[in-house]
Amino acid sequence: MEQETRQQRYNHRPPKQNRGIILFIIIIVLFGVIKIAYSTYSSLNNTVQNSYKGANIKNRRNVSKLIKNKKPISILLLGTDTGSLDRSYKGRTDTIMLVTVNPKEKKTSLFSIPRDTMVAIPGYENDFPEKINSVYTYTNISDTVNTISKYMNVPIDFYALVNMGGLEKLVNEVGGVTIKSPLTFTFSNDTAHETGKHRYKFYKGSSTFKYAKDGVHFKTYHKMNGQAALAFSRMRYMDPEGDYGRTKRQRMVITAILKQSASPKMLFNKAFMKSISSNVRTNLTFKQMMSIAASYYQAKNNVSTKSATENTVMHNGVSYQVFSKSEKQKATNQLRSDLELSHAKTGPILAGDKSKVTVPYDIEEVLDQ
Incomplete structure (x- = not known):
């Protein structure tokens, strides 16, 4: 597809839809499909696999070993509101959430990254400043996962891209x-x-x-x-x-x-599951979903939500959220702790190559805090 200009992307920006449905997808995809009767296994397998789409995730961990040993895993959840997931105009990922699931601690943590976070998109530094929700618009799912993983210096094992227009x-x-x-x-x-x-x-x-x-x-x-x-x-x-x-x-x-869909009747409902699969793209295989559902199921009972502490700044009449170095490091520390990983320095402050952009003085001051 021919690359759209920056102005064109803004000109036909789609209206915002419900982004909170992503929490519902977490429950259904990760925990809802459990104890499935053998007679329905094949049918459900085929339905769920329709949502599968691999990604070239750099430095990806051995996910099979992690799941087998019931180690904490991470999932990047992205929500876009552009109708069909396969249409040519991809839109922006107005929901960006890093999810960590720890089966031994029986807890799930949802860490939200504000869609207006100021970044220099790797490879597109000439367009600085941009917002982190447009990384997917400029690139693809693999680059989006890798950019956010490097930005936070946290390994991402899986991703799920959700079409929020599927709420209806x-x-x-x-x-x-x-x-x-x-x-x-x-x-x-x-x-x-x-x-x-x-x-x-x-x-x-x-x-x-x-x-x-x-x-x-x-x-x-x-x-x-x-x-x-x-x-x-x-x-x-x-x-x-x-x-x-x-x-x-x-x-x-x-x-x-959830109250309406928690019953086996809905989980085995082909139309319901087809609706989910047609509105989700993920590199989770059906087998991995089943393993996670069986081994990580109780983590759904203790869900905590966290978000980045950022500063609001105005640049050329546009509002951005800016991560300071100290707050970004705190976020990285928390995420790595949730994954039972050792302490490490947070990723690049603007995601892309900071040496290739000119950062206004007032914004530089915020970044350095």
Whole structure:
């Protein structure tokens, strides 16, 4: 495919979709497929393997040995919202999460890297500054995994690339979800604001909501379909808690999906599993998923979430998040500790070759902290 210009990528940037569904994928892919009856094994194997796509991960550890010995493993979870995963325009990975799973400690840690983190993309330093969510746009899945692995100086054993646009299908496949809204707000999926067609009205403390296809004539509903769940979890601008509030609502949607999908009936449902496999690309084989599900299953009961402590800076009218050296080192220390690895210096401060870029003085000051 011919390389798009930087401006073209911005010009047709897709609207943001629900990125929190990635937590649901963690549970299903890593822990949900367990104790499968022999009669369904072959069918499920073929379905899940449709999501398999290898990657050239540098310095990859011996994953077979790790799983056999029940050692901690790492998975890079990336969420993109560009419809089909195989379309020519890849979009950005607005969700970037390093997951460590420790079966002996029975814990799973989710470390989020903000999508607006300032980087110099390896091989594209002339375009500095860029945001870390565009590494995948410029390169490919292998280079994205390798860049983030080197950036944090943490080995990455597996990756999972998730199409967040698949949320609607997943909610519809489980028969819809019932959620009490934590606040009152109106939202249109068409405009990402209060006005427009396909408007929803949610009410604090109530699972009842209203919907108007034309944006004017509302009807009352008690269960969210996929489109309603997408609207409920997308809104950010009217939430006094901003992104934190949106994340909270995303978790509510995920929890509701899990309640509906935790039964063997759903795990063995071909349409449901096909929906997952068509919206995920991963280098995890079905055999590895089964082994992880059997040996690492209890790690799902103790899940902790962490995120990078970064500084917000403005450059040419664009907002970025900047990792200071000290905070980046803390993040590396935590991730390596979760993987039971020895202490090591964090990776390059801007991911790419810093000598090839000119860093503004005020940003340099933040980097050096």
